[in-house]
Amino acid sequence: MEMPKANQMIIDAKPSIVAGLAQLLPKDAVLHYLNDTRPYECDALAAYACQPLAVVLPRTTEQVAAVLRFCHAHAIPVVPRGAGTSLAGGSLPTADSVVLSVARMVNVLEIDYPNRFIRVQTGRTNVSVTAAVEDEGFFYAPDPSSQLACAIAGNIAMNSGGAHCLKYGVTTNNLLGVTLVQMDGTIIQIGGAYMDSGGLDLLGLICGSEGQLGIVTEATLRILPKPEGARPVLIGFDANEVAGACVSDIIKAGILPVAIEFMDRPCIVATEDFAKAGYPDCEALLIVEVEGSDNEIDLQLALIKEIAMRHNPVAFRESKSAEESQKIWLGRKSAFGAMGNIADYMCLDGTIPVSALPLVLRRIGELSQHYGLGVANVFHAGDGNMHPLILYNANKPGDLELCEAFGNDILRLCVEVGGCLTGEHGVGVEKRDLMTVQFAPADLEAQLNVKDVFDPKWLLNAAKVFPLDVSASRRATSV
Amino acid sequence: MRPQNEAELAQILVEAQLPVEIIGGGTRAIGDVVAGATPLYTDGFAGIELYEPGALTLVAGAGSLLSDINDQLAVEKQRLPFEAPDYAAVLGREGRSTLGGVVACNAAGPRRVQAGACRDSMIGVRFVDGAGTIVKNGGRVMKNVTGLDLVKLMAGSHGTLGVLTQVAFKLLPVPEASRTLFFDGQDPATAVSLMAAALGSPYEVTAASFRPQSGTVLRVEGFDAAVKYRASALAKHLKFYGQAQISENSLSVWADIRDLKPFVGQTGDLWRVSVKPSDAAGILAKAAPLDYMLDWGGGLLWLLLPENTDLRLLLGTFEGHATLFRGKGGGAPSFQPQSPAIITLTQGLRAKFDPKAILNKGRMG
Numbered sequence: 001m002e003m004p005k006a007n008q009m010i011i012d013a014k015p016s017i018v019a020g021l022a023q024l025l026p027k028d029a030v031l032h033y034l035n036d037t038r039p040y041e042c043d044a045l046a047a048y049a050c051q052p053l054a055v056v057l058p059r060t061t062e063q064v065a066a067v068l069r070f071c072h073a074h075a076i077p078v079v080p081r082g083a084g085t086s087l088a089g090g091s092l093p094t095a096d097s098v099v100l101s102v103a104r105m106v107n108v109l110e111i112d113y114p115n116r117f118i119r120v121q122t123g124r125t126n127v128s129v130t131a132a133v134e135d136e137g138f139f140y141a142p143d144p145s146s147q148l149a150c151a152i153a154g155n156i157a158m159n160s161g162g163a164h165c166l167k168y169g170v171t172t173n174n175l176l177g178v179t180l181v182q183m184d185g186t187i188i189q190i191g192g193a194y195m196d197s198g199g200l201d202l203l204g205l206i207c208g209s210e211g212q213l214g215i216v217t218e219a220t221l222r223i224l225p226k227p228e229g230a231r232p233v234l235i236g237f238d239a240n241e242v243a244g245a246c247v248s249d250i251i252k253a254g255i256l257p258v259a260i261e262f263m264d265r266p267c268i269v270a271t272e273d274f275a276k277a278g279y280p281d282c283e284a285l286l287i288v289e290v291e292g293s294d295n296e297i298d299l300q301l302a303l304i305k306e307i308a309m310r311h312n313p314v315a316f317r318e319s320k321s322a323e324e325s326q327k328i329w330l331g332r333k334s335a336f337g338a339m340g341n342i343a344d345y346m347c348l349d350g351t352i353p354v355s356a357l358p359l360v361l362r363r364i365g366e367l368s369q370h371y372g373l374g375v376a377n378v379f380h381a382g383d384g385n386m387h388p389l390i391l392y393n394a395n396k397p398g399d400l401e402l403c404e405a406f407g408n409d410i411l412r413l414c415v416e417v418g419g420c421l422t423g424e425h426g427v428g429v430e431k432r433d434l435m436t437v438q439f440a441p442a443d444l445e446a447q448l449n450v451k452d453v454f455d456p457k458w459l460l461n462a463a464k465v466f467p468l469d470v471s472a473s474r475r476a477t478s479v
Numbered sequence: 480m481r482p483q484n485e486a487e488l489a490q491i492l493v494e495a496q497l498p499v500e501i502i503g504g505g506t507r508a509i510g511d512v513v514a515g516a517t518p519l520y521t522d523g524f525a526g527i528e529l530y531e532p533g534a535l536t537l538v539a540g541a542g543s544l545l546s547d548i549n550d551q552l553a554v555e556k557q558r559l560p561f562e563a564p565d566y567a568a569v570l571g572r573e574g575r576s577t578l579g580g581v582v583a584c585n586a587a588g589p590r591r592v593q594a595g596a597c598r599d600s601m602i603g604v605r606f607v608d609g610a611g612t613i614v615k616n617g618g619r620v621m622k623n624v625t626g627l628d629l630v631k632l633m634a635g636s637h638g639t640l641g642v643l644t645q646v647a648f649k650l651l652p653v654p655e656a657s658r659t660l661f662f663d664g665q666d667p668a669t670a671v672s673l674m675a676a677a678l679g680s681p682y683e684v685t686a687a688s689f690r691p692q693s694g695t696v697l698r699v700e701g702f703d704a705a706v707k708y709r710a711s712a713l714a715k716h717l718k719f720y721g722q723a724q725i726s727e728n729s730l731s732v733w734a735d736i737r738d739l740k741p742f743v744g745q746t747g748d749l750w751r752v753s754v755k756p757s758d759a760a761g762i763l764a765k766a767a768p769l770d771y772m773l774d775w776g777g778g779l780l781w782l783l784l785p786e787n788t789d790l791r792l793l794l795g796t797f798e799g800h801a802t803l804f805r806g807k808g809g810g811a812p813s814f815q816p817q818s819p820a821i822i823t824l825t826q827g828l829r830a831k832f833d834p835k836a837i838l839n840k841g842r843m844g
Binding site for chain 2: 112113114115116137138158159161165166169170172173182186187188189190192193194195196197198199200201202203204205207208209225226227228248249251252253254255256292293295296299300303351352353354355380383384385418419420421422423424425426427431435438439440442443444445446447449450451452453454465
């Protein structure tokens with residue numbers, strides 16, 4: 001993975017840039033010593049790191065606007081950062097960039113239960129949004145696995161999903177309004193605590209724009225009443241194909257589970273060794289969770305059981321208590337930890353049409369043999385969002401490159417069968433160079449045109465999302 | 480002009496120098512396009528390209544008739560989630576709605592409160608921009624964050640950024656049963672608070688609407704045994720607001736609300752206002768409409784005003800949006816003027832996607 005050459009003139013001007021930023025912000029809000037900026041050199045895609053020029057930690061929208069206005073005037077690249085949990089390198093700095101972190105912007109600004117929304121500063125973590133409203137029986141629906149740590153700003157930047165989005169949708173379906181600061185410092189209100197804003201759907205455009213169109217400092221989020229209850233079942237099968245067919249039949253039957261999670265044998269074995277959740281010895285397992293009152297849950301689970309039985313499962317475990325539910329989820333929730341215990345791993349995020357599942361899993365198995373690297377599959381089966389985990393050894397020279405080549409082949413396969421490169425993690429730098437696999441030049445040009453409108457100088461997170469050669473002529477205008 | 484494929488359409492737009500008006504079914508266009516624009520019909524782009532019931536996915540031509548699509552989905556007991564309305568009658572128009580038209584105005588019926596609008600179910604588009612370039616975005620899978628989301632941008636763009644040729648949706652199963660709860664005799668403020676209590680309950684209310692003549696109506700949908708339980712639990716939860724009548728068969732009640740039946744044939748301007756539900760009563764007091772309906776728990780107001788009334792003058796500054804849906808509105812623009820910063824962005828986007836300024840020129844301000 002290549003990053004553009006840093007602008008030496010900007011690096012040389014560091015003292016005056018830091019002094020300029022210090023005039024705009026409180027004393028403790030500008031970091032520029034190597035020891036202080038080191039935590040910002042990478043995000044959760046830790047294979048890549050780079051020290052930024054400086055890091056700023058504003059507390060208000062006005063401070064964000066002041067920093068952006070300053071950087072715009074001096075043509076200094078800016079890399080926005082939420083909590084730094086991106087798996088795609090979305091907040092990887094360049095040496096000539098200022099990292100703008102919203103980590104100190106964590107306030108709840110307004111909670112309105114009758115109108116069912118909450119307005120927050122976007123540095124607030126995903127889970128603490130729900131925490132702010134759950135005493136009144138509400139929750140914020142998108143629930144990425146990193147929800148304990150990840151910030152709403154990053155959720156909006158990547159249009160994050162989660163295990164429960166089959167029923168509740170992803171971030172874009174739960175976002176009502178934002179305060180956006182443009183690169184030139186203009187502050188804009190888009191949308192609000194109402195459902196339709198008239199005009200073009202700029203909110204939809206900003207959600208998932210990976211920090212390239214502006215910095216979202218405040219967000220109005222839809223909150224939902226918590227269901228009366230939820231319970232999972234665990235179903236084991238002796239073949240991936242059969243598990244896939246069962247998912248399709250459940251959906252066709254008119255049941256809308258909140259989650260359908262899939263794990264293949266390598267993943268089951270690894271999590272079993274690690275978490276000892278008591279999973280059955282089988283080729284594939286599904287965890288299907290439904291919601292409602294006790295009676296409604298019983299009803300839906302009975303239907304699911306009837307459907308599953310037609311596929312001769314090797315195991316069917318229905319939860320009867322909170323404890324049993326926890327046990328069913330234990331293995332799935334430990335999957336990434338279990339993998340990390342065995343080896344270094346790279347987590348992919350392609351989406352495929354559900355019907356292509358057996359073919360894709362078979363091809364991934366063949367590729368695994370070809371590259372000599374192990375792979376385990378966990379995924380959100382209801383919506384086809386796969387998370388293959390490729391195992392490698394970071395200390396072995398050449399292994400990371402091998403792993404990346406393997407990953408790229410899997411993502412190409414996802415596109416080939418009608419899917420896409422990323423379902424919820426975002427493109428960042430990780431999938432940047434594969435964009436031409438999914439998009440024709442005209443498709444990319446249309447997206448580049450949108451960035452031109454919001455950030456004509458291409459200063460905001462400019463080395464991400466688009467292959468460097470595709471964005472080269474535009475980025476040149478900023479130097 | 481009636482292109483039969485994307486290449487023909489692209490050629491037309493490459494060559495076009497004068498304004499064109501994109502026409503699907505011609506049933507739901509809001510606001511005028513400049514006089515003399517050449518009509519461009521989309522019926523060459525009809526038909527289902529891909530329908531996978533097991534994956535809840537549909538890909539179809541933008542010129543497909545909404546009714547044809549609904550019929551096809553019904554065979555598999557599935558539907559578009561957002562309850563697409565048919566406005567032909569209330570707008571006094573001939574013709575039949577197309578998928579492209581539904582997308583272009585980001586339509587949504589009463590189920591908006593639960594399932595979102597058209598844009599929330601859209602997963603892919605193909606379109607030809609004003610320069611004649613064929614563009615695709617999104618695809619056929621439900622979760623996709625690859626690149627900028629032009630799918631959402633196209634939804635509700637009223638044909639100002641491109642001519643849609645193909646759209647992809649995620650679908651939902653048609654539930655086995657539904658129940659409708661009727662509450663009599665509220666003033667609008669009480670109705671909004673009743674609807675807030677309903678929508679804030681765990682009983683999965685899929686629609687909440689109010690008319691002064693008929694009171695508040697709520698809907699629950701799902702498996703028969705489940706909706707039976709939820710309807711009675713909901714009635715109990717809301718007993719403060721009076722005794723609910725529960726009906727098992729009320730499809731026509733919701734079709735009438737969805738298609739604005741009460742306003743069909745009534746004289747007057749019709750305005751559509753989107754606000755925070757708790758602001759609805761205040762809006763009504765200022766507007767003093769001849770007739771009205773609240774939908775989306777009070778978040779959407781349909782106001783019938785005397786002919787040639789500019790509602791925005793009556794409301795002054797308010798938090799939300801008012802669109803002139805039918806009538807002259809005292810010369811008010813159909814679409815509410817936006818803030819200067821949003822106008823700049825909008826003009827910038829239109830200039831990029833339609834550099835010759837020929838697509839539905841005059842619409843959306």
